[in-house]
Amino acid sequence: MRVTNLLIALKNIVEHPVKDLAQHYNRSRNRANSAGEALENYIKDVFCGTLDTVDEGSRNQFFSLHFSYLGNQNNPPDMMIRGGDAIEVKKMEGNGSGIALNSSYPKDKLYADSPMLTEACKSAETWTEKDLLYVVGVAPQGVLQSLWFVYGDCYFASKDFYLKLLNFTDPLEVTTFNLLRERLLYVISPEKLIEKSVALDTSSQFLNVLMLKQKYESFPLADRQALENLAESGLSICDCQIHSPNEPSMMMSAKFISYPYPK
Secondary structure (H helix, E strand, C coil), X not given: CCCCCHHHHHHHHHHCCCCEHHHHHHHXXXXXXXXXXXXXXXXXXXXXXXXXXXXXXXXXXXXXXXXXXXXXXXXXXXEEECCCCEEEEEEECCCCCCEEEECCCXXXXXXXXXXXXXXXXXXXXXXXXXXXXXXXXXXXXXXXXXXXXXXXXXXXXXXXXXXXXXXXXXXXXXXXXXXXXXXXXXXXXXXXXXXXXXXXXXXXXXXXXXXXXXXXXXXXXHHHHHHHHHHHHCCEEEEEEEECCCCCCXXXXXXXXXXXXXX
16 A cells, blocks of 8 residues: 555545534544644544544554654644655634744744754654645634645745744745744744635635645646546646745746535
8 A cells, every 4th residue: 555645635535524523533433632633633534544444453553554753742743644745734713813833933844954853753764854734724613614735835935044034024924923922923824825826715615725836746647637537526726826935026836726615
């Protein structure tokens, strides 16, 4: 069995929609103690194809097969795909609200030499950097209203910018920070980025995905074709141009994927 990727996860989301995360996890399976934990469990399951797997032993075997690392609450990332992306999962209570990253600066990619990583993460596999996928779920009271998947290199400037940050915003002006008790508080919003990049009515969309075109084309052809075959279900995959996070006057070729609210 081959290791998973984002396109496989998106296909699972479209074909096996789960909106009430609280009911699916907290009550029926007793797996999560909070809406945030339920969202993380959901993301693990869509990547591993285990949404309907009841046996915990089997489910954990799939996790071990597909993930080299499952994180903790204090250190990024939340999970790493073997030989693939690192994933950070964030929960919002409503569309339009921002996500506080606390003292952790936004990242275009995950680097193995980052001092914020645990030794277990650094040694989970042989790697130096990974594409970083931010997954944002709007799930008030545990009911999933929308999902955003955005790669860090579409959103954030390079790490050198944040390490020497003096101003109160980044070049693309989609990330801000405030001084809170003498501590940096970074706030991000995926909707703000999409507004700058793609003409989108987010009120009608359940799933919103943004990645560079070269990233999309790096996925196996079979997975791209399988996802593209879901067009009759309402899934949309389109080409777009986005501003470079490092130099906003430059444009980059990207892919935007969207899917309306499941009925």
